[in-house]
Amino acid sequence: MNRHTQRGFTLIEVIIFIVVVGAGLAGILAVSNNTVKDSAEPMVRKQAMALADSILEEILQKDYNDPDGLPNVVEPGGRAEYDAVDDYNGKTKADFADWPTSLGSYTVSIVVAAPAALGSATAKQVTVTVTGSNNAIVMTGFRTQY
Numbered sequence: 001m002n003r004h005t006q007r008g009f010t011l012i013e014v015i016i017f018i019v020v021v022g023a024g025l026a027g028i029l030a031v032s033n034n035t036v037k038d039s040a041e042p043m044v045r046k047q048a049m050a051l052a053d054s055i056l057e058e059i060l061q062k063d064y065n066d067p068d069g070l071p072n073v074v075e076p077g078g079r080a081e082y083d084a085v086d087d088y089n090g091k092t093k094a095d096f097a098d099w100p101t102s103l104g105s106y107t108v109s110i111v112v113a114a115p116a117a118l119g120s121a122t123a124k125q126v127t128v129t130v131t132g133s134n135n136a137i138v139m140t141g142f143r144t145q146y
Contacts, residue, residue, distance in 0.1 A: 049137050056139045062088075062143075066083060112124055112127075124142065128140075
C-alpha cells in the first residue's frame, strides 16, 4: 500500500481564514469610515475661527464712544456706518449684508458688555460667537477707553 502525504488546506481551515480576514477588513473599514466622515471638521473649525477673528478685529478697531454723540444708535447706512463698538451689540449674521454665500452655514452672535473697570482703565468686553456645523467658536476682546 502506497501512502501519499497530502498537501493543502482542509475546508474548515479555509472557512476560519475567511472569517478572520473578513472581521479584520470590517474593522479597518469602520475606522476609515469614521476618519473620512470627520475629515472636514478641522476645516470648518478653522473657517469659524478665522471668521470670528475677522469680526472681532473689525469691532475692536471702532471707537469706544460714538463720535457723533448718539450712543447705541445704529446709523441708517447699516454696517458701513457703524462707528462705535456699541453699534455691534446684539448683531447677528442677518445684519451683515455683505456676508459671502459660501459662509451661509455659519451663524454669528455679537455681545458688547457694559463698560467695566479693567485694571486702571475702563473697558467694554466684546464677545463674538461663530457656530458652524457642530463647532461653536467664542472669541472675546476688550476695547478700552484711553
